[in-house]
Amino acid sequence: MTPPPRRLLLRRSISASLSLALAAFGTAAAVVLSGAPPAQAAGVPAPSPVAVPGRGATIPFKEQEAEYAATNGTLIGPNRLYGTLPSEASGRQAVTLDAVGEYVEFTLTTPANAMSFRYSLPDNAAGSGRDASIDVTVNGASPKAVPVTSKYGWYYGGYPFNNNPGDTNPHHFYDEARTMFGTTLAAGTKVRLQVSSTAASPSFTIDLADFEQVAAPTAKPSGALDVVTDFGADPTGAADSTARIQAAVDAGKAQGKEVYIPQGTFQVRDHIVVDKVTLRGAGPWYSVLTGRDPSNRSKAVGVYGKYAGDGGSSNVTLKDFAIIGNIQEREDNDQVNAIGGALSNSTVDNVWMQHTKCGAWMDGPMDNFTIKNSRILDQTADGVNFHYGVTNSTVTNTFVRNTGDDGLAMWAENVPNVKNKFTFNTVILPILANNIVTYGGKDITISDNVMSDTITNGGGLHIANRYPGVNSGQGTAVSGTTTAARNTLIRTGNNDYNWRFGVGAIWFSGLNEPINATVNISDTEVLDSSYAAIHLIEGATNGLHFDNIKIDGAGTYALQIQSPGTATFTNVVATHIAQSNPIHNCVGSGFQITRGSGNSGWYADPPACTGNWPDPVWTNGGVPGGGSGPTDPPTDPPTDPPTDPPAETGNLARGRTVTESGHADVYSASRAVDGDANSYWESTNHAFPQTITVDLGTAKAVKRLVLKLPPAAAWSTRTQTLSVSGSTDNGTFNSLKNSAGYTFDPSSGNQATVTLPGTPSRYLRLTFTANTGWPAAQLSELEAYTS
Numbered sequence: 001m002t003p004p005p006r007r008l009l010l011r012r013s014i015s016a017s018l019s020l021a022l023a024a025f026g027t028a029a030a031v032v033l034s035g036a037p038p039a040q041a042a043g044v045p046a047p048s049p050v051a052v053p054g055r056g057a058t059i060p061f062k063e064q065e066a067e068y069a070a071t072n073g074t075l076i077g078p079n080r081l082y083g084t085l086p087s088e089a090s091g092r093q094a095v096t097l098d099a100v101g102e103y104v105e106f107t108l109t110t111p112a113n114a115m116s117f118r119y120s121l122p123d124n125a126a127g128s129g130r131d132a133s134i135d136v137t138v139n140g141a142s143p144k145a146v147p148v149t150s151k152y153g154w155y156y157g158g159y160p161f162n163n164n165p166g167d168t169n170p171h172h173f174y175d176e177a178r179t180m181f182g183t184t185l186a187a188g189t190k191v192r193l194q195v196s197s198t199a200a201s202p203s204f205t206i207d208l209a210d211f212e213q214v215a216a217p218t219a220k221p222s223g224a225l226d227v228v229t230d231f232g233a234d235p236t237g238a239a240d241s242t243a244r245i246q247a248a249v250d251a252g253k254a255q256g257k258e259v260y261i262p263q264g265t266f267q268v269r270d271h272i273v274v275d276k277v278t279l280r281g282a283g284p285w286y287s288v289l290t291g292r293d294p295s296n297r298s299k300a301v302g303v304y305g306k307y308a309g310d311g312g313s314s315n316v317t318l319k320d321f322a323i324i325g326n327i328q329e330r331e332d333n334d335q336v337n338a339i340g341g342a343l344s345n346s347t348v349d350n351v352w353m354q355h356t357k358c359g360a361w362m363d364g365p366m367d368n369f370t371i372k373n374s375r376i377l378d379q380t381a382d383g384v385n386f387h388y389g390v391t392n393s394t395v396t397n398t399f400v401r402n403t404g405d406d407g408l409a410m411w412a413e414n415v416p417n418v419k420n421k422f423t424f425n426t427v428i429l430p431i432l433a434n435n436i437v438t439y440g441g442k443d444i445t446i447s448d449n450v451m452s453d454t455i456t457n458g459g460g461l462h463i464a465n466r467y468p469g470v471n472s473g474q475g476t477a478v479s480g481t482t483t484a485a486r487n488t489l490i491r492t493g494n495n496d497y498n499w500r501f502g503v504g505a506i507w508f509s510g511l512n513e514p515i516n517a518t519v520n521i522s523d524t525e526v527l528d529s530s531y532a533a534i535h536l537i538e539g540a541t542n543g544l545h546f547d548n549i550k551i552d553g554a555g556t557y558a559l560q561i562q563s564p565g566t567a568t569f570t571n572v573v574a575t576h577i578a579q580s581n582p583i584h585n586c587v588g589s590g591f592q593i594t595r596g597s598g599n600s601g602w603y604a605d606p607p608a609c610t611g612n613w614p615d616p617v618w619t620n621g622g623v624p625g626g627g628s629g630p631t632d633p634p635t636d637p638p639t640d641p642p643t644d645p646p647a648e649t650g651n652l653a654r655g656r657t658v659t660e661s662g663h664a665d666v667y668s669a670s671r672a673v674d675g676d677a678n679s680y681w682e683s684t685n686h687a688f689p690q691t692i693t694v695d696l697g698t699a700k701a702v703k704r705l706v707l708k709l710p711p712a713a714a715w716s717t718r719t720q721t722l723s724v725s726g727s728t729d730n731g732t733f734n735s736l737k738n739s740a741g742y743t744f745d746p747s748s749g750n751q752a753t754v755t756l757p758g759t760p761s762r763y764l765r766l767t768f769t770a771n772t773g774w775p776a777a778q779l780s781e782l783e784a785y786t787s
Helices: 242-255 669-673
Strands: 020-022 061-065 074-076 094-097 103-107 112-120 131-138 144-149 173-185 190-194 204-212 259-261 264-267 271-274 278-281 287-290 302-305 317-324 339-341 346-354 360-363 369-372 375-377 384-387 394-396 399-401 408-411 421-423 426-428 436-439 445-447 450-452 461-464 481-485 488-490 506-509 515-529 534-537 541-554 559-562 565-577 583-585 591-595 658-660 690-700 704-708 718-727 734-744 751-755 761-771 781-785
Touching (some): 061 112, 094 103, 103 204, 131 173, 144 173, 190 204, 339 346, 461 481, 506 541, 658 669, 690 781, 704 734, 704 761
Parallel strands (some): 271 302, 287 317, 302 339, 317 346, 339 360, 346 369, 346 375, 375 399, 384 408, 436 461, 461 506, 481 515, 488 515, 534 559, 559 583, 565 591
Antiparallel strands (some): 103 190, 112 173, 718 734
């Protein structure tokens, strides 16, 4: 089976992170403040993302947070600062146990025969992780030692990260373990996690526990083929069962029979390729596929359809089993996902996916695919990504926690994604990027979901023309009607250390090209946002409609406007906004607001345009708090954009159409005229000369250009050699300034001024031939003035 062409999960590099491992099995509360029992850890009450009435996944367990349980350990948090252990905990709080005899004790509220718990151990000096165990006791009875590990956590360095502690920026600290009690425990039973030794790990941080009444194993359906009794697969996990399970699947297709995976743990070291077959287990607590090739690390357990280039697969059902992998690093070239390939007219139902790269990375073209009733936990990259022409497909009633990248994503790279839906899902703690996102796509629905606890470089809900292959020329840009209705967002959005300002809970980007579509956001709650509630950046976003929106708590602003656009607001009510002026807008009339009835708390005229990004104030469910962020990377606010909206006599280039000879990665020319000194254009590397051309709309007598690079905290001194020419028709260009070197020195504002003769020109072109600081042209702002 030939894999599709390499398509990297592109992300900007990150400058800071934290550490430990994670896990994922639960949901159970409401958008109410979780109450702490008496004489407990006394965590700060905070809104819970589980069991929000009518929204999110319906989950089979009851969740209890360690910070509200009985304990003699140490409460940590609440804290959202990236690079701190509580920042990656559910609700941004947890309990650390660092001595023998320390415990967290939970009291069952309903009967349960199984539990999973989310925890973190420190890494070891080699970066290979440590193994330990923690005792589970029931009403003080003899303890059961449950294995725990840090091997699935602790990533370092810049994107896509590594396992070398000698590098910087540790993050992704938490993991999950699960165990069954062997009997059903009654409500009121006390279940304790207790440290019996610190020899293998100096500390154990407990985030939460999920208690579940697991049904008895599902018996083999009549007439089904059994991978053990009929094909000799090994349920003990001692032998490699890949070929035997593949043979069973092939026979099931040929004979038109279901294939059954009985109780057991099966070693699978490569993809099981499925087509026109049902593969069913005894239940995700009983039937487990695991494993990885011991010599070829690019081969690992996964259930895949045939790739689209090989014809794809169809009419597949995957049901009632677990895929628990052994992926301890991120390598974007490796197809080591739980589910992949192309699966049309197919369903994934009640499948537990953990410790793989992605839960499901689906490469189309493919149509009518559904994931439902499933759990996706502890991934190194995305939870789900509908990539490359996935249509009429759905993820619904699925619980996602602790992904290493976007929780649920659609990416229409080169081939349109059309009429896909993410509905009734709970997406918690994406360690990088967004809870839910669509990069391009036509007639997309993202509704009835719960999103919470974004960590960094992303928001809760993101709608964008970003990433390669997303453009209107190929029909892949955001188009038609995008519907985002009845969603709840809790503590979403966070600091982006490349931009050095906050990303909003709901945010929009027209980086590749402006969004020109109908985008309806309705009947949605945006609670306790870490920074802004609503955020526009890059390019432009037009056609936004906000209707019946509750914003309660925002760490900075209700609206953070950093790009032009149009939006209507009706019945949008904002309270507990940290800044006295609820709007930050330095694009002035470039962002057109139409106000309907029923609005309050979010509008101001004039809006703020301070040139400074304030430290957030986090309400933590009603208790004010906040922070200035870690000192590495710097969190000093940018000194730009300008403090006044642009006018005819001001910067003539701002927001104008701009073209380029080329750009690196995502650093397109539009960033040089967006009014934000932190975003920047970078030309194609190692390819001088390079040009950037701005269209002023009509001929202007420009006498001065101000060229900027990002603030002093981020950039070192460099000299760029460039010339300036002008044109009235974008055909014939005349010299306005001969080639010369211009020094950008952080100590003097990291900017340079170029004087011009005032020759009327509609098009201004800068031609770069050298840069002493980088093998490309770089500009964060190109400003043009007539005085």
